[in-house]
Amino acid sequence: MYLFTRSARLAPGNIETSMDWAVRITEKVNQIVELEVGLWARVFSPGSGTLVWSTTVESLAALEASEDKLMADSGYLSLVEQGAKLGSSDPIDDQLTQLVYADPGAADVQAQYATVVEARLAPGSSVRGVELGIDIAQQASRITGCPTSFGLAVTGDYGGVAWLTMLTSVEQLQHSQEAIAGAPEFAKKVDEEASTVFLPNVQQMTYRRIC
Numbered sequence: 001m002y003l004f005t006r007s008a009r010l011a012p013g014n015i016e017t018s019m020d021w022a023v024r025i026t027e028k029v030n031q032i033v034e035l036e037v038g039l040w041a042r043v044f045s046p047g048s049g050t051l052v053w054s055t056t057v058e059s060l061a062a063l064e065a066s067e068d069k070l071m072a073d074s075g076y077l078s079l080v081e082q083g084a085k086l087g088s089s090d091p092i093d094d095q096l097t098q099l100v101y102a103d104p105g106a107a108d109v110q111a112q113y114a115t116v117v118e119a120r121l122a123p124g125s126s127v128r129g130v131e132l133g134i135d136i137a138q139q140a141s142r143i144t145g146c147p148t149s150f151g152l153a154v155t156g157d158y159g160g161v162a163w164l165t166m167l168t169s170v171e172q173l174q175h176s177q178e179a180i181a182g183a184p185e186f187a188k189k190v191d192e193e194a195s196t197v198f199l200p201n202v203q204q205m206t207y208r209r210i211c
Contacts, residue, residue: 002057003097003151003164008083009090010049018086022051023211025079029053032073033066040114040207049088052207056099097151097162101134105147111166113173114207121159125197132197133161136189140165143183144176161198173206 010018026039035055042050057063070076121129130152137150146165153160167173180186 001099001102002060002063002154003054003099004057004063005052005054005095005097007050007052007093007095009047009088010051010086011088012049014086019210021079021083021086025076025083026053026211028073028076028079029070032069032076035062035066039210041210043206043208045205045207047205051210056102093156095156096154098154099149099151100130101137101150103137103141103147103149103166105141106149106166109147109166109168112169112209113167114209115165115167115173115176115204116207117163117202117204119161119198119202120157121161122197122199126159129161129197132193133163136194137163139186139189140180143186144179146172146176 010022022039026037029037035057037053037055040052040054042048042052057066130150133150137148140146140148140163144165146167148163148165151162151164153162165176167176
């Protein structure tokens with residue numbers, strides 16, 4: 001299974017107009033393609049004003065077919081042109097991640113928030129890094145009660161990995177962070193094992209679902 005995301009940052013000002021456009025283009029995409037595309041906004045994190053569209057696919061062929069349908073739809077292309085006037089000068093980034101461990105509980109969650117922790121494998125640590133990445137995801141899920149998946153970057157930084165946790169509310173977001181912080185066995189695993197197979201530059205972002 002693959003996770004596809006498209007990230008764009010809005011220009012300052014015109015927030016109401018920009019968010020209205022973002023919702024409309026998301027609805028348009030979901031009318032055209034058979035995939036379920038969600039719109040998320042980055043919150044409590046660096047990069048304020050960043051929007052992310054995300055979907056999961058079983059194959060790259062399904063993603064290609066959806067892209068072809070969008071490129072052939074004049075209504076969608078018109079909305080893309082409108083959006084060009086609302087974005088910042090930052091580039092629009094597409095990211096493809098292979099979910100080597102997709103938490104089965106994620107399918108049953110009506111997620112309103114998501115946290116993403118991104119890291120990179122240290123040289124020579126690919127096999128152990130994947131094993132440990134899955135182990136960390138499963139342990140985080142047990143501690144927080146929130147489904148956590150683990151994936152490998154197919155595009156972007158070579159050796160990139162990510163943990164994705166789905167949450168139903170801001171209260172559950174707070175609870176999960178406090179639960180992880182209060183779990184000494186998790187901290188021990190990070191200190192003694194993760195530090196040897198992942199590079200030290202780790203980022204954590206939080207997103208809120210818009211539609």
